[in-house]
Structures are given as C-alpha cells and as structure tokens.
Amino acid sequence: MIINKNILIDSHSHINFEGYDESIEQIVNNAIKNGVEELWDIGTNLESSKKSISISKKYPQIKSFVGIDPEVFVPGSDFFLGFDKNDTWIELMFNELSNLIEENKDYVVGIGESGLDHYWFRDKSKEEQEKSANLQEKLFRMHLELANKYNLPLSIHSREAEELCLEIVKKYEVAGIFHSFTGNYQTAKGILDAGWGLGVNGIVTFKNAFELREVYKKLLNGKKLGQPIDFYNSGIFFETDSPFLSPERRRGEQNEPANVKLIYDHFVGIL
C-alpha cells in the first residue's frame, strides 16, 4: 500500500470511542505537538462509523474509516449481535456503508475495521465456531467488495487468522494494512509480498515481544530507513490502536495518538 506522505500518521485509532468525547481537541493537539500530523479513526459498527465522520468534519487532522468489526459475530464479545444476522443484514450493511461513503467522500479515507477474529474460539463449541467463522468471512468479503468499489484501503483486524485473511484478500484487487500484526515471519513476508502493509503498535515495545521484534528485524534486514515515508514504502505503518494497547512507557494510562511518536522512535531503535 502506497502513501506519499512523509509525516507520522496514526494509522489505527478509535477516537470515536466514548472515553474521548471530552478530550478530542486535547488529543489532536498532543498528537500535533509530537509530530503526529494525521489520525486515522476507525469505525467498528455503523454508529461509530457515523460518529467518526462527524468528528473528522471538525478536525482536519482526523480521517475516517468506516466498517463493522468481526467481533459482531463472536459470542461473548461486547460487540456480539447474535447469529440470527444473515446475508440480508450483511447486504443492508453494505448499502448503509456505501451511502455513508458516497455522502462523505472528503472525509472517508478507508474501510474497516474488518477481518477475522478466531482468537475467541478457544472456549466455544464446534457449532458456535463454525457459525461464527462463516458469518465473519461473509462480513469480511462484503468489506473487501466495498473497498474495491470505492478504491479505498482496508484496515484489517486479524487475530489467529492471519493466513486465512491473507488467502482471502489475495482474491481481491484491494490493498490495506494488517493492523496490530503479531504473526510470524512467513506470514509477514507473505503480506508484504502481496502488496499489503503491517501495522506496528505498542505491542512491539512490550518487554515480552521479543519474537515480534525479531520478525521486523528480519523483514527489514539491511534496509536503510530513516523517514516515515521510507517505512511506508516498505509496507510498515505505525498505529496506537487507542484507547487500547498503551506502549511500554505509558502502560496504565489511556493510550492516545500522540504515542505514535514513541512507537516510531522505539521501532527505529530496534532495527
């Protein structure tokens, strides 16, 4: 995925989540102070996607992604909507998201988050796993069609399903970022080779993330990278996933886009 901007971008955050309502101006200012000049705010359902657009209309630094999180089909998740949702509902969502994009072309810069989440399957019955996997894949493919229709990048949420996600995205002429990537070297290489990007966040700064740091060292071995754009051109994108996943030196605090600077500096330091 190509971005021709040599600025620090938080490529995955949830500024539209409730906890930020009072402090959006503050977090935008903090980000700018830290050289983080663009904030991609990711929708997780129809409502949050709409909210993201209204926020991006107030702050030129904030750009919107619209989409439905795969956890809507994960029993036990806060987002779970039930298995009675079907093809009709998915089609309805496609139309709703299409309308949102059509009406807000200057504000919507991407689709997501969308993808597959098999992390939660561990303690679920075989039947639930199958239902969930099936609906998640249909919803994911709907987003890929949407990204294709509007020629927009996709922010992928993939947990314990990276290989399957990659297999699916290869069937579409779409690009984007595997946000919060924590998979192995082989998968990471496959993602980059397919023209997709990897999202690096606070996890890379955690003391126990030794293996993940090794994956990136190996991927970028020998490359001379200095500016943000060098990383983007190599398929590496930085993100906070705010309000989650505060980096090592900010653990216990609510994460915010300004911390992309910390993550970027840390990452440059490990190469």
Ligand SMILES: [Zn+2]
């Ligand atoms: Zn997210």
